[in-house]
Amino acid sequence: MPIPITSPVRVRFAPSPTGFLHIGGVRTALFNWIFAKRYGGQFLLRIEDTDEKRFVVGAAADLMASLRWVGIEWDEGPDIGGPYGPYVQSERHEQGIYAPYIEQLLQEGKAYMSFTTEAELAEMRAAAEARGIKAFRFRGPERDWPLTQQRELAATGRTYTVRLKVPLEGTTTFTDLVRGGDGISVNNSDLYDVVLVKSTGMPLYHLAHLVDDHLMKITHVMRSDEWVPSAPYHVLIYQAFGWQMPAFVHLPTIQRQDGRGKLSKRKDDVSSNRFWERGYLAEAMFNYLALQGWSYDDHTEIMSREEIIERFSLDRVQPSPARWNPEKLKDLNGIYIRKLPDEQVAERIAPYLAQAGLIANPPSAGDLAYVQQLTPMIHERLEELGEAPELLDFFFHEPHFDDPATLIPKKMDKAGALAALQAAHACLAKIELWVPSQLEEELRALTEELQVKPGQLFGALRVAVSGRMVAPPLFEMLAALDKQRTLKRISAAIQVLG
RNA sequence: GGCCCCAUCGUCUAGCGGCCUAGGACGUCACCCUCUCAAGGUGAAGACCGCGGGUUCGAAUCCCGCUGGGGUCACCA
Numbered sequence: 001m002p003i004p005i006t007s008p009v010r011v012r013f014a015p016s017p018t019g020f021l022h023i024g025g026v027r028t029a030l031f032n033w034i035f036a037k038r039y040g041g042q043f044l045l046r047i048e049d050t051d052e053k054r055f056v057v058g059a060a061a062d063l064m065a066s067l068r069w070v071g072i073e074w075d076e077g078p079d080i081g082g083p084y085g086p087y088v089q090s091e092r093h094e095q096g097i098y099a100p101y102i103e104q105l106l107q108e109g110k111a112y113m114s115f116t117t118e119a120e121l122a123e124m125r126a127a128a129e130a131r132g133i134k135a136f137r138f139r140g141p142e143r144d145w146p147l148t149q150q151r152e153l154a155a156t157g158r159t160y161t162v163r164l165k166v167p168l169e170g171t172t173t174f175t176d177l178v179r180g181g182d183g184i185s186v187n188n189s190d191l192y193d194v195v196l197v198k199s200t201g202m203p204l205y206h207l208a209h210l211v212d213d214h215l216m217k218i219t220h221v222m223r224s225d226e227w228v229p230s231a232p233y234h235v236l237i238y239q240a241f242g243w244q245m246p247a248f249v250h251l252p253t254i255q256r257q258d259g260r261g262k263l264s265k266r267k268d269d270v271s272s273n274r275f276w277e278r279g280y281l282a283e284a285m286f287n288y289l290a291l292q293g294w295s296y297d298d299h300t301e302i303m304s305r306e307e308i309i310e311r312f313s314l315d316r317v318q319p320s321p322a323r324w325n326p327e328k329l330k331d332l333n334g335i336y337i338r339k340l341p342d343e344q345v346a347e348r349i350a351p352y353l354a355q356a357g358l359i360a361n362p363p364s365a366g367d368l369a370y371v372q373q374l375t376p377m378i379h380e381r382l383e384e385l386g387e388a389p390e391l392l393d394f395f396f397h398e399p400h401f402d403d404p405a406t407l408i409p410k411k412m413d414k415a416g417a418l419a420a421l422q423a424a425h426a427c428l429a430k431i432e433l434w435v436p437s438q439l440e441e442e443l444r445a446l447t448e449e450l451q452v453k454p455g456q457l458f459g460a461l462r463v464a465v466s467g468r469m470v471a472p473p474l475f476e477m478l479a480a481l482d483k484q485r486t487l488k489r490i491s492a493a494i495q496v497l498g
Numbered sequence: 499g500g501c502c503c504c505a506u507c508g509u510c511u512a513g514c515g516g517c518c519u520a521g522g523a524c525g526u527c528a529c530c531c532u533c534u535c536a537a538g539g540u541g542a543a544g545a546c547c548g549c550g551g552g553u554u555c556g557a558a559u560c561c562c563g564c565u566g567g568g569g570u571c572a573c574c575a
Contacts, residue, residue: 050575054575121572133500134499184502186502190501190502191501199573204573224569225568226568226575228502230570259509291511293510299521318511319503321504322509325509328523329524331524334536338537381537382536440533455532455534457533459534472536
């Protein structure tokens, strides 16, 4: 059933700069972006850096580059500003944006100053566990103190955190646009008094993101599944402020390939950077990621950005987790590479060849022209642009034969192979018009003359000229190699065999 | 362990009570094409719809229980 969406829609992606962005993060950003485009709303980027300990220099810039790579642009964000800036939480904190809201909750008795230290908390947790209590739900004694008493203690210099005064009884319920049903409900007795402000005065995610979402007029909070357990706290905070709640959309997580847990930055090779380095097309990544947790119908998979935006709807978002499938991504990438014209593929593989040292870096005009000539031979064989150097390296330096036996075709002996190569050399030496069709015509005639199968002669030549059993089509290869180099390589092969 | 979420081929999914002897894609295998490898074409294997109860003339589809998997239990996000 279609989910009614009230536009204008405002969504956001709010990562913390703690390292590289993995593809799960990109997927979450992508769904937000697609959703905004679909309903003609805004997509904003906000950096949540309230955790000074985990902050990684350069991570924010890196993450923005990753998003832009797949084609995600934001309408408001740290680097481009917007009407509700700044879009970096540490800056917002410095500007004192959160302070009045904290004060408000304190004044109204919705939150309280908690003087229990981290060390004390750890002790209490350990003691609780020793008594067999598995779930430690902290409620500070100060939750019942009058505010004046809390302030008096604070005035003595004692440090404190600010905690939300979570109701002891009753239930907290919220709806989720992906899960539907009657909504998700938890007993308040299963909750604890979450920390809203650290003892350093820095607000925590729970408080900061929510104030920001409210101030930035976010209508839909679309985030990963792992946030479901903390959603009740957010609902309670909205209620404490008396603010209108955004709609919650919890996206299924992307699981590891083996299905054991969610993707991890440390254990899995899923940094988004890795994919453009290896030669994945942004269009393919976009298409693949859109299909992680969403589908259009029972058979359509290859879709352009525009088609995906046009067709996207929340009721087709899967509630169950997806699983990381690099094989499928690779297949899609191959499809997108094949859709590209040869000229573009040539332009895009040139940097990989340069990096591999096969051509100059940066490539010369002559290099580029040669790459243009070679590209049609490997175009449809490419699933990652980064595979190009491996497929083409023998065009740039002489092959060497690790195993001369590969020069001998099936059902042929060494003498036969030698004779065939010598005959081919003589035949090719006479050819003036060095183009694939002419080469094919002459060499096919030679197979009949020699009474050998095409596969035998062509196979021996393929190895002679490329040094490998698997290579691009023979005649195109010879043509691209030019006559002189072809003859030289065949001679070298004859030497090796003989 | 508590709490929450989820459950269709190995994987991603279609399916919203009869169209399902369950469709598509990746992967796997075979054949065709063919100078090798790809690409392309054709086809095959692969899911008693996790299990057990209901509801119904009829259930993969609705309800309950169980089991399994995942997430989360921080002064991290």
